[in-house]
Amino acid sequence: MSEDTEEIEELQAEIAALLLHHVYAPLVHDQHVRAVLPAPSQSAAVRVALGDNGQSHPAELTAYEIPLRSGGELLTAHDVVAILRSVHTGTHIYPRDRVSSVMGMPLYRVEPASVEEAPFTNDDWSFTLMQRLAYPEGEERPEVRLLGFLFMEEGSLRLYLESEDVFGVIAADVQPGGALTALLAALPSLLGEEWRTSDGADDPHCSYVVDLTDW
Structure with missing residues (x-):
């Protein structure tokens, strides 16, 4: 071939x-x-x-x-x-x-x-990102696993994740679009950056929230 x-x-x-x-x-x-x-x-x-x-x-x-x-x-x-x-x-x-x-x-x-291409929608980017998290390539047990998600106001997406390196459920707020491959590669280390975290007091579904909307 x-x-x-x-x-x-x-x-x-x-x-x-x-x-x-x-x-x-x-x-x-x-x-x-x-x-x-x-x-x-x-x-x-x-x-x-x-x-x-x-x-x-x-x-x-x-x-x-x-x-x-x-x-x-x-x-x-x-x-x-x-x-x-x-x-x-x-x-x-x-x-x-x-x-x-x-x-x-x-x-x-x-x-x-x-043809003038129609713009890729926020839902399209979100689906692509979550699909790659849910079905990672070539990994028996990925470093980060998708447990759930929530579409939020102003186009952001909250991902509920499990990581080998962090205890409990972590919520990561992301802005879908752009360099998804780079975000997925960096995600395991980003989840541990304390300066990005808040306690997630308003969300009972996670231990804390990591803000990655500006990443």
């Missing part, structure tokens, strides 16, 4: 994992993800079908084919979500050679460079 093929397959898997959430939660308005398909003939593209919750009749779905490279750069799974939200709202005119059908579904071939 070539390095390029392996890279595309990894991205396809990331997209499928991210969009799995939107089988139940709408991706945009009342539209849910009803299919995530690898483009045929090992094309560097992904196909995603949207429709009403529970809908499976092909004629009632709308499929989009999105190239996984744009301007020579590989897209991210989040880029694909943003493009899907953009093309499925408003009016978009497709040349005839970009409209066809597949398995009974109308299929629109998207040109990413011509």
Whole structure:
């Protein structure tokens, strides 16, 4: 398998994992993800079908084919979500050679460079962060485990965590978005920084609160 093929397959898997959430939660308005398909003939593209919750009749779905490279750069799974939200709202005119059908579904071939991506929402960032905490890669027992969460005012998110190095349940207040990978890597040490903590007297679900909203 070539390095390029392996890279595309990894991205396809990331997209499928991210969009799995939107089988139940709408991706945009009342539209849910009803299919995530690898483009045929090992094309560097992904196909995603949207429709009403529970809908499976092909004629009632709308499929989009999105190239996984744009301007020579590989897209991210989040880029694909943003493009899907953009093309499925408003009016978009497709040349005839970009409209066809597949398995009974109308299929629109998207040109990413011509699409203004919809912004990634606070809930999107929150879900991504919590998913990585709940399903860490390559660890039998992670340093930090997610026990619960609470969406708070002004867009912050409270994570209830267990750490090998700290006794009891710790609540960490974070502002979702930005460098999630860096935050996850630093989280075990950040939980022990006393100057960031308060006693959490107003929250009976934790021993103390760590404020990471400005991190």
